[in-house]
Amino acid sequence: MIAIRQWLPSWVKIWQIMxxxxxxxxxxxxxxxxEALKAIDWNVIAYLFGVFAISHALFASGISNEVSNWICADSRPVPAILFYFILFVTAVSAVLTNDAAAAIGTPIAIAIAASLGIRAALPLIALCVSVTVGSMFSPVGNPQNLLIVADGHFTNPVAVFLEWLLVPGLVSLAFTLVWFWYCFSREEQGDAPSHVAPEEQTMRQWPALLSTGLLCVLVLIDSFAHGSSWAPDLPLGALSLIAAVPLFLFSSHRVQLVKEVDWHTLIFFVSMFIVTGAVLKSGALQEWLSPWHDQLGDPVLVTSIAFFGSQVFSNVPLVEIYLNLLKGHETATLMLLSGISTLAGNLFILSAASNVIIVQQTEKHGVTPFQFWQFTRYVLPVTVVSLIACYAWVAFVTELNG
Structure with missing residues (x-):
């Protein structure tokens, strides 16, 4: 139903279908x-609640508007606008996870579309791709990376991710820039959305900046201190809620903050966890993987299962079960699993949770997002190039390390 949503009545939303x-x-x-309650990952829900509160505060205080104005300042050419935009959301994704980057980057993408006089779909799809690729760079970039870090017991997870996934990530981002520059050059003027900006800056900027900075610091500390004894190992959900505290302490618009949290997206994720839980309970994924139980470390098999399995079962549950079935925990296997399962998000809207967040946030701003097959058409070239780059680089580093 989500794949054919463009032919359904306009009131039918993704969260309603799920x-x-x-x-x-x-x-x-x-x-x-x-079982449904147990299947729901409340840590993810808590993280998204805090991130949505912070992203709305950034929007309502005018900070998102200032960022988009800076990116499009002085009539910058399209390549420069794309470069700064992709760089910004990549950094946010690597530090604050892809879901946070999706929520924060959506109004900026819409503003760029308005500035260039084009439809919002193309900048929004570029946002999806950049957010997904950007999450490859760090152990906190997305949920599946966190699972892999916990399983791999890396002494320095940041260094491990940079060694194995920095190069394919940079190659993917470079191709993303060139590809979308080409797509933007062919995009016709017209049907541009209104510049999404708050009618009135109802919130002060410093609480929003404080919460954003606090979240960055907490996530980075948690990443570097992972597995050490000098700092408590707090889940991302707790870090997000702690970071959002200044908003509710120092803002006089607490009720507005709660109202503006994207509750529809939270409902979508709760429903998605229930659906995924039912799939896992059925044993379909476990049965599907069982014939290759003794070969799960093979690079070609890892790549195939991580990519295609993520489309059917979602990357987080697939990675979780894959890790439980793996006999060994070779770094090369874990990094390939991380990179490919992440890049799998660049195929369909439902392949990555961040894609859904961007669709929901766009509709919340009253703007028409991209359609299911339109998304796939634009991201397919990036998907092919990034998959080849990731597989080739992991193979090269594996050979280099003997």
Whole structure:
């Protein structure tokens, strides 16, 4: 239904479709209420709540508007605008995770579309790709990276990710810049969205900046201190909620903050976890992987299963089960699994949670996002190039390390 949503009535939203699927599975007994509650990753929900509160504060205080004005300042040429935009969201994705970058970058992408006089779809798709690729660079870039770090017991996870995934990430970003520059040059003027900016800057800027900075510091400290005894190992959800505290302490618009949290996207994720939980309970994924149980470390098999399996079962549960079935925990295998499962998000809207967040946030701003197959058409070249780069570089580093 999500794939054909453009032909459905306009009031049908992605979160409603996913919720209907979760309700159906509950009503038919495919998953019990208690199992559904256990299937929900409340850490992710808590992280998204804090991130949505911070992203709205950045928007309502005018900071997002200032960033978009700076990116498009002085009638910069399209390549320069794309370069600064991609660089910005990549950095946010690597430090604050892809979901945070998706929420923060959406109004900026819409503003860029308005500045260039084009449809919002193309800058939004460029945002999706940059957010996904950017999350490759760090151990906190996305949830599956966190699972791999926990399983790999790396002494310095930041250095490990930079050694194995920095080069393919940079190659992917360079191609993304060139490809979307070409796409932007062919895009016709017209149907540009209004510049999304708050009608009134209802919030002070310093609490939003403080919360954003606090989240950056907490995530970085947690990353560097991972597995050490000198700092507590707090989940990302707790870090996000702690970082959002200044907003609710020092803002006089606390009720507005709560109201403006993207509750529809949170409902989508709760429903998605229930649907995924039912799939995992059925044993379909485990049965699918069982014939290759003794070959799960083979690079070609890792690449194939990580990419295509992520399209069907979502990358986070696939990585979690894959790690449980792996006999060894070679760094090369773990890094290939991380890179390919992340890049799998650049194929369909549902392949990455950040894509869904961008769609939902765009509709929340009253702007028409991209369609399902339109997204795939634009991202397919980037997907092919980035997959080849990732596989080739991991193979090269593996050979180099003997």
């Amino acid at each position: 919720t209907a699927g979760a309700v159906f599975l509950l009503v038919t007994g495919n998953i019990s209420p208690s």
